Amino acid sequence: MFLITNNIIIIIIRFHRIEKYCQSYITKKLNNSSQKFHIFDQLNPIVHVKNNFDNLRVDKNHISRNSSDTYYLNDDVVLRTHTSAHQCDNIRNNKQLFLCCGDVYRRDEVDSSHYPVFHQMEGNIRKYVCTLYMIMMMMICL
Secondary structure: OOOOOHHHHHHHHHHHHHHHHHOHHHHHHHHOOOOOOEEEOOOOOEEEHHHHOHHHOOOOOOHHHOOOOOOEOOOOEEEOOOHHHHHHHHHHOOOOEEEEEEEEEOOOOOEOOEOOEEEEEEEEEOOOOOOHHHHHHHHHHO
16 A cells, blocks of 8 residues: 555656756746745655645545555655645745645556656735634625
8 A cells, every 4th residue: 555666766856856947937937026925846745644635625535545546655644646735834834925836646547648746836825814704704795
């Protein structure tokens, strides 16, 4: 269940060295804008199941949790399947504008549209702090 092939280990090492250059054009454009984003591009690809699935409310029986879809290092630790695994920590640390960039890992068969490692970039913009009351009022109005 916890087997990671040598090919994946080699890819992790190789991609980790070059991934910073992949998003440089986009991050330069963003940081030249009026809004300054915190760029997180050196985050550890090894994350807890809690951050990869639980905190994002992925159902306990969702197929993405299967060892046939995710690289488990042990029962509690995986290679991240998306950069969203870092969102909760950044939000908890009160980051308002941030970009998470990095390689993500999924157990895919290699074909013309699938590869077990790919680069992902996602942004988060939080400008307004909403109270539970405000959210409830918005839901009532919808």
